[in-house]
Amino acid sequence: MKRNWKKWLLLSAVFLLVFPYQALAMKVVIDPGHGGRDSGAVGVSGLKEKDVTLDIGLKVRQALRAKGIEVAMTRETDTYVSLQDRVSFTNRQLADLFVSIHANSTVGGANGNAKGTEVLYYDAAFPQPDYPASPEMEALTEYSKQLAQSLQSTFVTEIGTKDRKIKPDAAYVIRKGTIPSALVETAFIDNVDDAKLLASPTGRTQMANAIADGIAKLAPVTFPDTLGHxxxxxxxxxxxxxxxxxxxxxxxxxxxxxxxxxxxxxxxxxxxxxxxxxxxxxxxxxxxxxxxxxxxxxxxxxxxxxxxxxxxxxxxxxxxxxxxxxxxxxxxxxxxxxxxxxxxxxxxxxxxxxxxxxxxxxxxxxxxxxxxxxxxxxxxxxxxxxxxxxxxxxxxxxxxxxxxx
Known part of the structure; x- marks a missing residue:
């Protein structure tokens, strides 16, 4: 994904206080970046980011379901979904976590020297006036950071990619939602070594399993709508x-x-x-x-x-x-x-x-x-x-x- 930006749903509440909350399996929204007319970054040998993210996203769903975790997908096919629609869809799911999947790239196209993995999250300590966050995401900074760190450390440990650390960012999908959110930049699609991993079915499966493992390590926040209340x-x-x-x-x-x-x-x-x-x-x-x-x-x-x-x-x-x-x-x-x-x-x-x-x-x-x-x-x-x-x-x-x- 090229980096060219600048740096409370009405519920049926009859049973809210009255009946015991039945602990459901954690629910996670997986967001394969780009899609349809938006190919995302194009890397080595014409590899398209939208294809990589969809394949990894579907494999993440499979891995999470095997762990008993419920999954909703912002897209399941090669279709275009706007950033606003991705956030709106996520808000309707009443999920616990949101994870967006991307492939990184350097400005300038293929044959880049940058490589490795980084995970982005919104941090209220680094506000960007031109890109305001939702009040919920401001309150959820600590939890989004925990999610990002769990994904980052698990991914680089299991896959062996270069550790580019977690980074505060103002990407739309991680600053406009209502639940802990993170965006995984799996590897650089325009780097020869990283692109080999992204193009490999085995590599994508390993990446998907690493993302699923990072998610599974994090318990959902209890009553996120009371954060700051x-x-x-x-x-x-x-x-x-x-x-x-x-x-x-x-x-x-x-x-x-x-x-x-x-x-x-x-x-x-x-x-x-x-x-x-x-x-x-x-x-x-x-x-x-x-x-x-x-x-x-x-x-x-x-x-x-x-x-x-x-x-x-x-x-x-x-x-x-x-x-x-x-x-x-x-x-x-x-x-x-x-x-x-x-x-x-x-x-x-x-x-x-x-x-x-x-x-x-x-x-x-x-x-x-x-x-x-x-x-x-x-x-x-x-x-x-x-x-x-x-x-x-x-x-x-x-x-x-x-x-x-």
Whole structure:
């Protein structure tokens, strides 16, 4: 590939926090460079980069599948795919890693003296104003660097090519994506010795196996969409605890959580089957709510919460299970569960108000104040709680993290 440039997808999130994330095999996008009308570099004896990269890419797919790794290809035939389309395709795959395969060349064509292997990655420490990266790739620098190093060291060890090291770069496909990404410059297509390796079916197979081995050594990043997010540490701790989970290895920390999702999450934490109903309230039968179908995915958990007097409707005959739950409602449900589980006495109004937007007499004031005093819940600022604001998934993780400490 000639070097002539200058140097957050909407997911179905119903099960995001509620059901255990089933660990899938790692998924990798393999991107054979160039293709179709774009031949890439042309080297010794007319060897075309697009043909070399496709053959190696298909062999990488075969080697990765043999290791139990799922693979998606940006192209499988000699077709042209734009750089933008390669990135868009990759983003749709919900994959863990992206690896682009190329053959290097020196400006000036065949018979170059340069030889060897190098792997490129985007490094936020070396920004290029004319070639801005996506926010995700800036946050993923360390992981892309780890991927690049794993590919580089494995490749030169197994193939014996000259080690040209890993290099920060602003190639489009490694700076515009959303997952750890690297671009492998396998060897120089215009160098006589390197070209022999690139032209050899055996050499290409060995290169493909080396790339696959370098990929397999690297574990995927857990919840890459939380990198740089304030809630990441809490999310990871609660994930390890088994209380929260992701969907296709994404967590979506800034998405709202619905009433049904939060109740189902609370069932994982408190185990409703072990609790007795709170006294003093007589909620109607779950089936009396006109919008709560027995076919609803969280019907059993919602019905249990209603019978425990933990969850109430809105006075209009509806429970609104799929409505985002507010921060005030979260505080109420969580404190009532602490009481039902014997971990807390009844909530009491505070003698002073820690939040300027939660006044004395506000319907959830005592629940908010009780959780604030115990350090379980925090405001959106040091003086405001935003009680009517939707509870976010990252905030839910922080709540559980505070509770578990």
């Amino acid at each position: 304030w809630s990441r540490d809490a999310v990871l701790r609660m994930y390890k605890k088994g209380w929260i989970s992701g969907y296709n290895n994404m967590f979506r920390p800034d998405d709202s959580i619905t009433r049904a999702e939060f109740v189902a999450l609370m069932n994982k934490v408190f185990d409703f089957s072990k609790l007795s109903p709170l006294p003093g309230k007589n909620n109607p039968s779950p089936d009396s709510f006109t919008d709560l179908s027995r076919n609803h995915w969280a019907y059993n958990q919602l019905a249990q919460a209603i019978r425990l007097n933990i969850l109430s409707g809105y006075g209009n005959g509806k429970i609104e299970p799929d409505k985002p739950i507010s921060r005030a409602e979260v505080a109420t449900v969580f404190q009532l569960l602490r009481e039902a589980s014997g971990k807390s006495g009844p909530a009491t109004p505070g003698t002073s108000q820690p939040f300027t937007d939660v006044s004395s007499g506000y319907w959830a004031e005592k629940y908010i104040n009780t959780l604030k005093k115990t350090g379980i819940i925090n405001g959106v600022t040091s003086t405001t709680f935003a009680p009517e604001k939707d509870m976010l998934r990252g905030e839910s993780a922080a709540l559980l993290d505070n509770y578990s400490n």
